[in-house]
Amino acid sequence: MATFKEFRNNVKPNWCPGCGDFSVQAAIQRAAANVGLEPEGLAVISGIGCSGRISGYINSYGFHGIHGRALPIAQGVKMANRDLTVIASGGDGDGFAIGMGHTVHAIRRNINVTYIVMDNQIYGLTKGQTSPRSAAGFKTKSTPAGSIEQAISPMELALTAGATFVAQSFSTDLKDLTALIEAGIKHEGFSLINVFSPCVTYNKVNTYDWFKENLTKLSDIEGYDPSNREAAMQTLMQHSGLVTGLIYQDTERKSYQQLVNGYSETPLSQADLSLDQEYFDKLVTEFM
């Protein structure tokens, strides 16, 4: 069985020293080993942005696509090979701005993909513009007078879109984050894990210290029940979304793969590409 070290490759990330994404990278590597994967059995599909580079920093199959489209690519990969573990990842701009449409529909489609968002509330790679996760009043190069738009609440949004697995974590909580990614991988259906991953270069508001002060662990809330969707929504609203842990999981609903009519039990990528002549003749006769 592969250890987490086998999920490390020889590529040195181009992230800034102190970037929260390093811990996310480590957590994915550990989670992959912990659930018993081999490197070739994992495909990491990422978007564009600093965090989008993550697919190149893990020793597994990796696909670094175009801005905002990690999710449809990842769903295509999973449909092609249901035996692969597919992780999609990217930043908050990727998932909640340009790719928001895909996020909502991937949630409702419920294909067995784990989506890890590295949420730093800012655009880093383009050198510091506002993000849909930036709080109102947040000053950036593109919002010099402070953002006048409302920040998106991804966890609440996921719940209303019909998510079956919603979790949030903080990049310094390596142990908790690893456990959540493992749970996400094992979840039969789509899992969304939003990770607060501070940008040490451009975001001087939402810093490591700021998160430490403002985050509440769900494990510290007495009697919190992640199977209760209504209570999950209430808790999120009470804490302005600043909670970490497993927020909600529906273990009853079937995944897309389980529901697709006729979907091959073996990976579709191994399907026989030829047709029986008799079957072809039957298809043709329908047009006579």
Add this chain to the structure above:
Amino acid sequence: MINQLSWKVGGQQGEGIESTGEIFSIALNRLGYYLYGYRHFSSRIKGGHTNNKIRVSTTQVRSISDDLDILVAFDQETIDVNYKELHENGVIIADAKFSPKKPEDTQAAMYAVPFTDMATELGTSLMKNMVAIGATSAILDLDIQVFAEVVQEIFGRKGQQVVDKNMEAIKAGYEYTKEQLGGAQTMQLEKADGQKRLFMIGNDAIALGALAGGCRFMAAYPITPASEIMEYLIKKLPALGGTVIQTEDEIAAVTMAIGANYGGVRTITASAGPGLSLKMEAIGLAGITETPVVIVDTQRGGPSTGLPTKQEQSDLMAMIYGTHGEIPKIVMAPSTVQEAFYDAAEAFNLAEEYQCPVILLTDLQLSLGKQTVEPLNYEKVEIRRGKLATEELPEIENKGYFKRYEVTEDGVSPRVIPGMKNGIHHVTGVEHDETGKPSESAANRIAQMDKRLRKVSNLKFDTPIHKYAPHEEADLLIVGFNSTRGTIEEAMGRLEKDGLKVNHAHVRLVHPFPAEEMMQLVQSAKKVAVIENNATGQLANIIKMNVGSHEKIHKILKYDGNPFLPQEVHTKCKELF
């Protein structure tokens, strides 16, 4: 006796005009006639004039006809809009209900038949279409029993009573009209050969070709005139273990298709101009990541929403050059339904062999026009997967990556799919080295760009141009692509009768452009006429760019939303002399 007939049925959209045409034509196809249909419709569900023009012949026809023999009208608008197409011996059969008025400037005969009233009497006004079919049969002296089988198939699941009622409606229409004719026989079709042939639209053929070509997954977003492809495949793919996902948008459709192809499944997506515009960035991704993907573009009137239900061929340049940057790409343009089948299957081979996006270009007339098709031969369909690794791969030391983008002589690199041991590599839309790792080195950039473009520079492609070039020295070379083929062929015959020596080149591979072959054809003609349904002469410009001879090349363009008629091509070509 006539060996050819042009029949049109028209009315308000949602009135069953389509099913009238459908039942009439399926029955005639089964008798062995060759048919070619074209539907005129609007982007709405109920209301608005719609018509279905069907040409029936004892020999193959691949064009709509210039004129009309029979016009079946469910409203006055149908008469007013279409009567000018009727030739002097033509017949209008109209529903008596709207008290049809025959325009003064036509010599065509008109019979008012109470379609609606007779149908209502038999149970429901819905059957007025059947009465109209009966009336048509009377004019053609056609035995109405030829419709029994089709009516049984369509209405059988609603019970025998419904079947019987519909047959009665046909009979009623037949008898009423016969009586009106009073023994005068207007038209009688020559008997057909009775051979069973297929009757399908281009989109059916593309979907069937995809299945035959090993396609097992589709991601698509509904759009006119492409939706029939996804609708067919969702019916058929489950039996083969695959499926169709209707995505949230066009970008998701193409990127999901790219993901699935990367995952090792032959996957298709299909759309029309607006969708292709949205897919362009992803097409570039497939180009630089060398991921095979087959994308259908069923051209319709552009730009923007344009003329969504009308014929046009204005996406050509966008399909060839679309996406920023430069990538290897193959653009195929089948010209008949039969060819759409073989080309759709072959597109998957080319996509995998050359590891690049393949665009299968059609136009509305080809995608939706229903025509008689000679048998499709499955044995002619090959599955070739190029350099896809099928054997176990050697171990790579020190966590090295598989050289997925190895620089090779032909530019094509070995390909592995996720899940394969020792095949790990990176894939990125960023310029990358041989293992897929991002690289900005100038030398690497040149090596990778050259390698990618080299792949398609020596593309092997069967019949890139359909040539019908009987003359070594021709007065005129007519060039076209997609659905204009039959129209050009017909016009060509008339031009020959006028004493002109005419050659015809129909481009089937539009990119990479078969320049040498076209050059020879252009050089052996005094003049060149390029027939296109667009306003700027895109194919003509491509020929000029690749072949030169600017002074010889004339653009014959039509962009009013309607297909060319043979007579238009004939007249415009003649004007060149």
